[in-house]
Amino acid sequence: MHFNRLHNASPARRIGPRQGFGALMWGAVLWVGVLCVGCTPIKNPSAADLHRPPLRFFGHQSCQAPALARTLGRLNSASLYVLHIAPFGREESGWATYAPKIEQEIDTRCAADTAGFADALARWQRRRGLPATGVMTVATFAVMKDDWQARRPFVELRATGACPRPPPARDLADAKPSEGYEGKLVQLRKGALTAYRRMVAAARQGEPALAAKPELLRLFSAYRSPAYDAARCAHDHNCQGVVRAACSVHRTGLAFDIVLDTAPGYPVDSSADANRLAMVNGLAYRWLVANAATYGFVNYPFEPWHWEWTGEKP
Ligand SMILES: [Zn+2]
Numbered sequence: 001m002h003f004n005r006l007h008n009a010s011p012a013r014r015i016g017p018r019q020g021f022g023a024l025m026w027g028a029v030l031w032v033g034v035l036c037v038g039c040t041p042i043k044n045p046s047a048a049d050l051h052r053p054p055l056r057f058f059g060h061q062s063c064q065a066p067a068l069a070r071t072l073g074r075l076n077s078a079s080l081y082v083l084h085i086a087p088f089g090r091e092e093s094g095w096a097t098y099a100p101k102i103e104q105e106i107d108t109r110c111a112a113d114t115a116g117f118a119d120a121l122a123r124w125q126r127r128r129g130l131p132a133t134g135v136m137t138v139a140t141f142a143v144m145k146d147d148w149q150a151r152r153p154f155v156e157l158r159a160t161g162a163c164p165r166p167p168p169a170r171d172l173a174d175a176k177p178s179e180g181y182e183g184k185l186v187q188l189r190k191g192a193l194t195a196y197r198r199m200v201a202a203a204r205q206g207e208p209a210l211a212a213k214p215e216l217l218r219l220f221s222a223y224r225s226p227a228y229d230a231a232r233c234a235h236d237h238n239c240q241g242v243v244r245a246a247c248s249v250h251r252t253g254l255a256f257d258i259v260l261d262t263a264p265g266y267p268v269d270s271s272a273d274a275n276r277l278a279m280v281n282g283l284a285y286r287w288l289v290a291n292a293a294t295y296g297f298v299n300y301p302f303e304p305w306h307w308e309w310t311g312e313k314p
Pocket of ligand 1: 221250255256257303305306307
């Protein structure tokens with residue numbers, strides 16, 4: 001199901017220090033449990049990790065580190081699929097779905113269960129005024145999520161109570177049928193479409209594996225008029241709450257949904273956890289996380305496929 005409701009700004013879930021501490025203690029208990037049955041080895045980055053940003057920790061190019069950081073890496077490993085979070089309204093088990101974005105955010109290409117990741121996270125926590133534990137907690141995730149959302153002009157605008165008007169038709173441009181998923185005809189604002197084309201060309205030029213799968217990075221949704229969303233709400237009972245009809249970011253002509261690698265059997269817009277996890281670990285998403293900002297695009301992290309162009313005001 002396409003969680004359009006979640007495109008829109010929602011007040012950040014503020015987590016108190018007591019909850020953060022509780023999560024940390026819970027992580028510690030889990031870690032002890034892991035120790036009792038044997039710990040998963042701390043991993044070095046795989047070949048797929050080459051798309052992550054450069055390393056800058058401990059002054060050397062390795063995800064291995066001193067004993068304390070390895071311990072912190074094990075704590076993160078223990079919580080990666082079990083930490084209870086609900087950053088975008090829906091309860092989730094663990095933060096693995098967000099790991100590629102977090103690695104980008106904290107400037108490491110070490111995987112989330114490594115010592116190198118823990119060290120980079122501790123540096124980020126220190127910069128953001130949080131306890132520099134190197135361990136992912138509910139409180140740390142909440143601050144990071146707020147940072148991500150603050151980069152979305154639409155979210156900032158919605159926080160004021162405003163809903164942008166859709167652009168005039170003359171500001172919209174048609175994408176080519178070959179740019180739409182299964183030939184679908186979609187529209188974007190002209191600047192957003194130009195930026196999309198530049199980005200996709202760079203992705204396919206830089207990554208032969210992406211060029212070899214031309215369905216990847218095509219658009220399965222872009223501009224949607226308020227009337228279209230309202231009609232879909234009325235006829236299909238596909239209202240996603242009421243926000244799809246009330247004020248979807250897709251009305252701006254700046255947002256699109258892009259085809260990523262899916263889990264077997266899942267559609268391109270499935271927000272099932274298994275599908276989202278497969279998406280974020282695919283090359284297409286990892287390339288976007290590392291490079292899309294260069295072209296002015298920001299992601300709504302709950303929906304790996306949803307991106308917004310920031311080159312014009314919503
Ligand atoms: Zn979308």
